[in-house]
Amino acid sequence: MGTAPVGDDGARSVSSIDKKGPEVAERNTFSSEPLPLVGEAKRIRLDNAPRTTFETAGLKEHFEPIDSYEGKHRWDPDFQWEPQEEKKLVRKLDLRICSWVCLMFFALQLDRGNISQALSDNLLKDLHINTNDYNNGQTIFYVCFLFAELPSQLISKKIGPDNWIPIQMVSWSLVASCQAFLSGRSSFFACRALLGLIEGGFIPDNILYLSYFYNSIELPTRLSFFWVSYQFTSIVSAFLAYGILHLRGYHGMAGWRWLFALEGTVTGVIGIISYFYLPPSPTQTASIFRGKDGWFSEHEEKIMVNRILRDDPGKGGMHNRQAVGPKLLWESLKDYDMWPLYLLGLTWMLPTTPITAYITLQLKAEGFGTFETNMLSIPSYVLFIINLLVFTWISEKLNERFLVGACSQIWALPLLIALEVIPTNSSHWVKYALSTLLFAMPYVHAILVAITSRNAGTVRTRTVASAMYNMTVQASNVIGSQIYRNDDKPMYRRGNKVLIALACYNLALFVFSKGYYMWRNSVREAKWNGMTSEQKEEYLMTTKDQGNKRCVLPVVSVLADTDILVSWKQA
Numbered sequence: 001m002g003t004a005p006v007g008d009d010g011a012r013s014v015s016s017i018d019k020k021g022p023e024v025a026e027r028n029t030f031s032s033e034p035l036p037l038v039g040e041a042k043r044i045r046l047d048n049a050p051r052t053t054f055e056t057a058g059l060k061e062h063f064e065p066i067d068s069y070e071g072k073h074r075w076d077p078d079f080q081w082e083p084q085e086e087k088k089l090v091r092k093l094d095l096r097i098c099s100w101v102c103l104m105f106f107a108l109q110l111d112r113g114n115i116s117q118a119l120s121d122n123l124l125k126d127l128h129i130n131t132n133d134y135n136n137g138q139t140i141f142y143v144c145f146l147f148a149e150l151p152s153q154l155i156s157k158k159i160g161p162d163n164w165i166p167i168q169m170v171s172w173s174l175v176a177s178c179q180a181f182l183s184g185r186s187s188f189f190a191c192r193a194l195l196g197l198i199e200g201g202f203i204p205d206n207i208l209y210l211s212y213f214y215n216s217i218e219l220p221t222r223l224s225f226f227w228v229s230y231q232f233t234s235i236v237s238a239f240l241a242y243g244i245l246h247l248r249g250y251h252g253m254a255g256w257r258w259l260f261a262l263e264g265t266v267t268g269v270i271g272i273i274s275y276f277y278l279p280p281s282p283t284q285t286a287s288i289f290r291g292k293d294g295w296f297s298e299h300e301e302k303i304m305v306n307r308i309l310r311d312d313p314g315k316g317g318m319h320n321r322q323a324v325g326p327k328l329l330w331e332s333l334k335d336y337d338m339w340p341l342y343l344l345g346l347t348w349m350l351p352t353t354p355i356t357a358y359i360t361l362q363l364k365a366e367g368f369g370t371f372e373t374n375m376l377s378i379p380s381y382v383l384f385i386i387n388l389l390v391f392t393w394i395s396e397k398l399n400e401r402f403l404v405g406a407c408s409q410i411w412a413l414p415l416l417i418a419l420e421v422i423p424t425n426s427s428h429w430v431k432y433a434l435s436t437l438l439f440a441m442p443y444v445h446a447i448l449v450a451i452t453s454r455n456a457g458t459v460r461t462r463t464v465a466s467a468m469y470n471m472t473v474q475a476s477n478v479i480g481s482q483i484y485r486n487d488d489k490p491m492y493r494r495g496n497k498v499l500i501a502l503a504c505y506n507l508a509l510f511v512f513s514k515g516y517y518m519w520r521n522s523v524r525e526a527k528w529n530g531m532t533s534e535q536k537e538e539y540l541m542t543t544k545d546q547g548n549k550r551c552v553l554p555v556v557s558v559l560a561d562t563d564i565l566v567s568w569k570q571a
Contacts, residue, residue, distance in 0.1 A: 065316025152201020353480025
């Protein structure tokens with residue numbers, strides 16, 4: 001009897017049989033064990049029979065990848081490897097794949113977020129527009145971003161994220177650079193619309209791409225790195241803005257025009273390099289630019305393919321250039337088990353959305369200069385990064401997600417109440433401290449995105465659900481951009497009341513979502529435990545249940561959580 005080993009980094013390792021005896025059971029084992037109770041840190045133990053990939057006779061054919069799957073030639077249900085080999089390989093993936101994805105996200109945020117620095121250099125005054133016009137421009141951006149999410153994800157699935165992501169980057173870099181020639185409200189609105197349409201889908205495209213290389217345990221941490229680069233961009237761009245905005249007057253151009261032109265060019269260069277750098281999959285790294293032998297040996301490719309498929313057999317149900325057609329799209333959209341996550345995506349970030357958009361304007365309103373404003377915004381970004389990493393780590397350490405997510409609202413609520421009740425003549429340093437702490441609300445986006453990926457159950461649902469969740473997040477940005485209004489300045493009392501109510505609603509929604517998945521898993525467990533061995537085998541062979549609707553848990557899991565739908569998985 002044993003449990004799956006836990007690596008030094010907290011990830012559960014895929015192991016060959018322990019040479020010293022059956023003390024450690026492999027995590028890379030499919031089993032027809034009953035669906036586990038989750039949320040109680042229950043460990044699933046295997047018997048002392050010899051460890052092979054499939055514990056039940058005749059189970060292989062149910063989880064074999066399709067012939068067109070790009071890694072099929074490396075699939076081996078009896079293949080074993082050492083945990084040290086896998087840890088070394090994951091570090092190699094972090095260096096070659098995750099770090100580059102973070103760089104691309106850096107580029108996205110550089111162009112998406114520099115509007116905040118531009119505001120500190122009198123963008124609104126130069127374009128003869130006001131706060132409401134800015135709100136409307138941001139609304140246009142987020143609406144276009146929202147509606148581009150799903151089409152972008154479907155294109156990415158058809159031609160491959162390794163092709164589509166660089167195309168997106170080069171395209172939006174051109175528009176971002178052209179913002180240097182803005183002349184008024186109309187051109188401002190037009191550029192915001194184009195940026196939204198082109199950038200939409202970039203985030204779920206990258207999540208889909210990372211899922212080709214990382215298993216479900218590793219993904220949340222890599223996604224936290226993803227969003228660390230997001231805020232790291234804000235820190236770097238604040239320093240860049242400090243220098244670039246000093247170019248105001250050079251060649252008769254405002255500093256914010258130089259900011260858009262130069263940072264847009266940087267993104268374009270990264271996009272061009274990415275087109276030649278990104279490999280399509282773990283087994284397709286050989287090219288003129290990446291080397292004729294690729295990045296990985298045959299042994300390493302076998303480790304990557306088999307560890308991914310043993311973690312999620314559904315990933316072998318489609319190849320990485322296979323489109324999601326209308327029928328599969330509809331099947332994914334009507335998957336009601338994903339809907340609680342969409343509801344959360346719609347509102348959980350709203351308590352901090354206005355302050356995120358307005359922090360530089362509020363600092364300017366408090367009397368700080370252009371350059372002091374950009375420097376004073378840096379502590380909020382640093383705190384944001386610390387909270388992101390700490391709460392993601394806590395989530396995985398405790399194997400608890402929704403209740404950790406609820407902590408974000410508990411953090412925001414007293415700060416919003418304080419902003420609502422402080423006198424108008426309060427010290428600007430008090431307002432700055434409250435705004436900074438509110439901006440740093442624990443960012444559980446990486447946790448929720450990882451839950452969405454894990455609970456999808458199939459490649460096609462993961463493709464659609466990632467886009468749908470991110471669409472609801474963008475919809476929340478649309479809502480959030482209209483909460484602080486021009487007639488509510490400078491204390492935004494009405495807006496803060498709305499945010500307090502939303503934080504209370506979100507707190508209840510996190511708890512509800514936790515309870516929902518506990519209930520769904522208990523229903524599945526009861527159904528599975530009610531079957532005889534023969535009925536279970538018959539179910540596997542004849543069931544039409546797909547993805548997260550299946551009642552079998554073929555992958556042995558350790559400390560499974562109620563946040564995760566633990567039924568499995570067929571594309």
